Each structure stands twice: as structure tokens, then as C-alpha cells.
Amino acid sequence: MSTESGRVAGSGPTASRPAGSRPAARACPCGSGAGYTECCGPLHDGGSAPTAEALMRSRYSAYALGLDAYLRDSWHPSTRPLAIELDDGTQWRRLQIVDVDRGGADDDVGVVEYRAGYRNPRGAAVLHERSRFRRENGRWLYVDGDMLT
Template sequence: MTAPGPCPCGSGRDHAACCGPIHAGRPAPTAEALMRSRFSAFALGDAAYLLRSWHPSTRPAVLDLDDVVVWRRLQIVDTDAGGPDDAEGVVEFRASYRGPEGAGLLHERSRFVRHDGRWVYLDVVTGWAPGT
């Protein structure tokens, strides 16, 4: 799924040159790139990609996206490892959205690992809270 115009992840590049190729099957080079592609998939309503980019041990059987939630902006706060030569990494991010009850902010530290040579989302870092 390639969307015309700017990439929802906020990179400043067109979706076709940013997250679009990853959505189409190109491996994400880093954990941060995978995080950005997953945010874009939420913004575009691409549940199939989200499931494909989720580690099999933590992936839900189905993923129903709420089409009234509009994902607006992604801010990468910090990364720990997750580079091209790493096997695991953590990405801290803030994702703003608007839903039926108004504006909201998701602030999370997510763990990513390589599975079959590709970056995948594993889970949320447990025991962590914003500001710690």
C-alpha cells in the first residue's frame, strides 16, 4: 500500500520513498525504520502489514483498527541499539492521535528483534513509565 504525498511517519519524505517500500515487503534496515513504518501503517489503516511486522510469539490472531482514530504525528524520543548490525533494539516514541474523545498521546518504549533476518515488533518494555 503506497499512499501519495508525505509519509505519515513525519520523515519529510514521500511515502513512496520512505515507508512505502517497507510496507511492500522491503526489510526495514533498523528498528526505528520499522517503528516508523508501523506508525504509518496505523495511520493508513494497514492491519495486514502490522500483523506481518509483529513477532509471532506476541502477535494477536486478529487486529481490528479503529477507523475513527486518526494518527497525526510521530516523534522518536530515543533509540537503544536497533541498528543495521544489531539483533535487538528499543525505540521510545510519542504518537499523537485524535479519537472520538478528543486528542491523545501514546508514549511508549517498544522492543524490536530480528526474526528470520527481519526487524519485527516484539512488545512494550515492561516496568517503564514516561519520565523514568
């Protein structure tokens, strides 16, 4: 996820949390309503996302928590950038899944449209994207996305 500055946004909803730290007993940053240890935490620890939406949610949480290694590992090699530089000045506030097309347990491709609210030194904004995912060798990967207005 890139903000209007072009940098990949990162660092979580609480600026005091060091990048890469995880909220063990708190609600998952993805907004699913589940605890982090039951939701995105297991994926960040090497588990496989069962659906494209689950991968999208885990990637949002990874941006919010500053988990750049997870973002790199969950990005398809054909489109993965050489480096991921997270913007510590961005605080991710809310994820809204707008639409999901395929991306289920029996699919090999999926599309997830989402809106991600964030705040940075320039103020509050929303990133709206339609992301494409592909499952290879049983593992969902982010391929690319189209920014929407």
C-alpha cells in the first residue's frame, strides 16, 4: 500500500509501538473483530492464508505493525519490489473490505477491493484499491492492484 507520497506506508495505529512488534492480546488491526493471535498473528508467524481476503487482511495488519518481511514474503515474485521501505509517519486506522471476487478455498485467483484509512503528517486520507491475488503451491500471494478514487 502506497500513500500519496509514493512511499510504502507502515507503522501502526499507535506510534509508540516499535515497527515489527505485535499486539499479543489485543484486537487484530485488520478489524475482523477477532484477537490478533486468532486472526492475522498465525499468518505473520508463517501460516497460510485460507483465502485471498484473509491474505489481504493479514497484509493490512502487517503494514499497521511494520512487518516488512511478511509483506515481502506475501508478494508474488513477479511483481515484488526489490525493497520495501515502510513510512513510519503513517498510522493505519481502519480497513473496510468493499468487495471480494473469487479468492476462496477452491480458487487460484481472487480480487479484493478495499478502503484503508490512514493518517500521516499531512492529515487523514483513504487508500482505495482493487488488489489481485494468485494462489501458487497452495499459498495465496499479492500480485498487484489498481488504485481507485
